[in-house]
Structures are given as C-alpha cells and as structure tokens.
Amino acid sequence: MEILKMRVTLAQLEAFFWTAQLGSAQRAAQHLNLAQPTLSLRLKDLRGALGHDVLERTGRGSRLTAEGRALLPRVTAIMAELRGIGGADPARDVAGPVRVGLAEGFAVTCLPPLLAGLLEDHPALQPEWVVSTSTTLEQALLRDTLDLAVLLNPIGDERLRLTPLGGQPTSWVAPAAWDLATPVSPRDLWSLPVISNPPPSAMHRQIMRWFGGSGLTPTRLSICTSVAVIAELVAGGIGAGLLPMPMAARYVAEGTMQVLTAEPRVENGLLVMAYRTGVDDPKVLAVTRTIARVMQAIDYVES
CATH class of the missing domain: 3.40.190.10 (Periplasmic binding protein-like II)
Structure with missing residues (x-):
C-alpha cells in the first residue's frame, strides 16, 4: 500500500516563521490572528511533511533545532517574496x-x-x-x-x-576643582587618583597603554565596573578618568568636570x-x- 507523503504548505511555513521570530507558538498565533490550536496543528503538519522537528519546546517558548536553523533562511526568503508580491511593509x-x-x-x-x-x-x-x-x-x-x-x-x-x-571621541577628564594646567602628560597624572573599569576592559587597556607609553603605571588606580558611576566620581572630586566626550559634556556644562588636553593625545576607542x-x-x-x-x-x- 502506497503511503502518501504530506505536502508543505505556505500556511505551515508562515506558522514556523513567526514562531521562530517571536519565540513561542502563543505569540505567533496572536500575531497571525489565529487560535493557538490552529497554529500548533500547522506546526505539527509541517513536522510530518518534513519528517523531522524544526522547533523544540523550551520552558514557555520554542527554539529552533539544527534542522530548523538550516530551514529558517529559506523560509525567510519565501516570506520576503510574498511580502514583495503583496506590497506589504517589510518593517x-x-x-x-x-x-x-x-x-x-x-x-x-x-x-x-x-x-x-x-x-x-x-x-x-x-x-x-x-x-x-x-x-x-x-x-x-x-x-x-x-x-x-x-x-x-x-x-x-x-x-x-x-x-x-x-x-568614539574620548578624553581625560578631572574634577573641575583640581584646575589642572593642560596639556597633561602621563607624568602629570600617574601619582593622582585615577578611576577605571576593571581589566581587561577597553577603558582599562586604553589607560594602561597611555601611561605605559611613557614607562609609567598609575599608582592610585581605583576600579569601578560602571562608566556612569565613574563619571559621577570624577564630577564629585574623587579622581580623574577616561570618558567618552559626549558623556562628559553635561558635567562640563555644569562646571563640575574639566576636559584635559593630553600629550600624547588619547586614542579614540x-x-x-x-x-x-x-x-x-x-x-x-x-x-x-x-x-x-x-x-x-x-x-x-x-x-
């Protein structure tokens, strides 16, 4: 007796595409204005037509299997073609x-x-x-x-x-109360309090590279995991720091922070x-x- 193989339909592919995009059959059903059992049936029929799982349950949602990851780009292309034919807004x-x-x-x-x-x-x-x-x-x-x-x-x-x-425009900054003369060199700052993200962060690498070019290491280096908190500490008079210029602009305008011209200049990140x-x-x-x-x-x- 010949067994008829199920055919893949556009409705099944659409159900798969939106479940993959939205992370759950429930959200996909809501997006497509379908009852969830209807969408789940389409996914079941797709699995039967392909002969393997393309989605697997995870907690309250779904994620792609290896076969699903391989299938998704092809289905995405099909959905894009359908949008083009129908004149839909791809956004x-x-x-x-x-x-x-x-x-x-x-x-x-x-x-x-x-x-x-x-x-x-x-x-x-x-x-x-x-x-x-x-x-x-x-x-x-x-x-x-x-x-x-x-x-x-x-x-x-x-x-x-x-x-x-x-x-990203970057510069040394210091508390305005310090009133440092510029340009500053590594020798001007190496013995002053300096605040940095922890190693091996980009900020820490930039700071150590700047001092290291003159054979120096900052002697009063404090570590802080937050760039935003470092900005507050500099503005509060605690130490100097290396910050993005757009981030420092507000503090400079308030008169709590001084932008330091550096020699050698600080490389932008x-x-x-x-x-x-x-x-x-x-x-x-x-x-x-x-x-x-x-x-x-x-x-x-x-x-």
Whole structure:
C-alpha cells in the first residue's frame, strides 16, 4: 500500500516563521490572528511533511533545532517574496524579541535615539537591552546569550563578525576643582587618583597603554565596573578618568568636570557592531541597519 507523503504548505511555513521570530507558538498565533490550536496543528503538519522537528519546546517558548536553523533562511526568503508580491511593509514583519548589548559609555548617550529609531523602523521588534563593559558583552555574544552588540575596542574572535562604526571621541577628564594646567602628560597624572573599569576592559587597556607609553603605571588606580558611576566620581572630586566626550559634556556644562588636553593625545576607542559569524536572523540584520542609520543621523562617531 502506497503511503502518501504530506505536502508543505505556505500556511505551515508562515506558522514556523513567526514562531521562530517571536519565540513561542502563543505569540505567533496572536500575531497571525489565529487560535493557538490552529497554529500548533500547522506546526505539527509541517513536522510530518518534513519528517523531522524544526522547533523544540523550551520552558514557555520554542527554539529552533539544527534542522530548523538550516530551514529558517529559506523560509525567510519565501516570506520576503510574498511580502514583495503583496506590497506589504517589510518593517512591520520584523518582530519579536532581540537581545542587544551596548557598551555603557556608548549607551548613556546613544540608547535614547536608538530606542526611537527602532520604534520608527521596526515597531514590532521587542529589544532587550543589556548595558555593560565591552569585554562582558563580547563573551555574552560568544555564549549565545546576546544576539548582537555595539562594542568598544573588542578583543576579537573569529566566531564574531565585526563591522566598524567609527571612533568614539574620548578624553581625560578631572574634577573641575583640581584646575589642572593642560596639556597633561602621563607624568602629570600617574601619582593622582585615577578611576577605571576593571581589566581587561577597553577603558582599562586604553589607560594602561597611555601611561605605559611613557614607562609609567598609575599608582592610585581605583576600579569601578560602571562608566556612569565613574563619571559621577570624577564630577564629585574623587579622581580623574577616561570618558567618552559626549558623556562628559553635561558635567562640563555644569562646571563640575574639566576636559584635559593630553600629550600624547588619547586614542579614540573604535566602536564596532558585532554578531556571531554566519547569523542570518532578520531581526539582527534589521537592528544593525537601524544602529548604522541612527549613528549617522546623530553624528556621534568620528571617521
């Protein structure tokens, strides 16, 4: 007796696509205005037609199997073709959670316009923002606990795709009450209190490289994990620091912080967009495009 093989349908592929995008059958059903049992049946029929699982349950949601990860780019292309035929707005079809990491010094100034940009470009996206040091974010990308990140001076790994955004203007700053004469050299600062992120952060590497060029090491170095707290400590008269210029601008305007011209000059940090090599997730690619657009619009980086 001949066994008829089930056919793959567009309805099944649509159910798979949105479940993969949104992370659960329940959210996919809501997005498609379907009853959840209807969507679940379509996923079951797709599994039967393919002969293997493309999704597996995890807690309250679903995640792709290896076969599902291989299938998703092909289904994404099909969905894009359908949108083109129907004249739909592709921005409305990029939806669901996406985990985005931002280096803290960058996030303090740039997170508000990035939020506004994503709401404008892709209102159905649900970004989950993680703000930390670049080295912490880089490790999170490699562990697959982040989808993409904006990093400062990353250490680099062949498993990550890095796209330069530009230089982050950076300068030594000190409490205004110190009233230091400029330009300052490593010998002027090496015995004064200096506050830095912990090693091997980008800030710590920049500071040690600047002093090390003159054969010096700061003797009163304090460690703080938060760039924003370091800015408050500098403004409060505790020590000098190395901060992004846009972040320091408010304190300079308030008269609590002094920007120090340095000799030798401080190298600007390089901001890069990073995600895992081989990733073809429409959500990740959509966020990278918006970040690049917003960075150009607000003129944050230097070439």
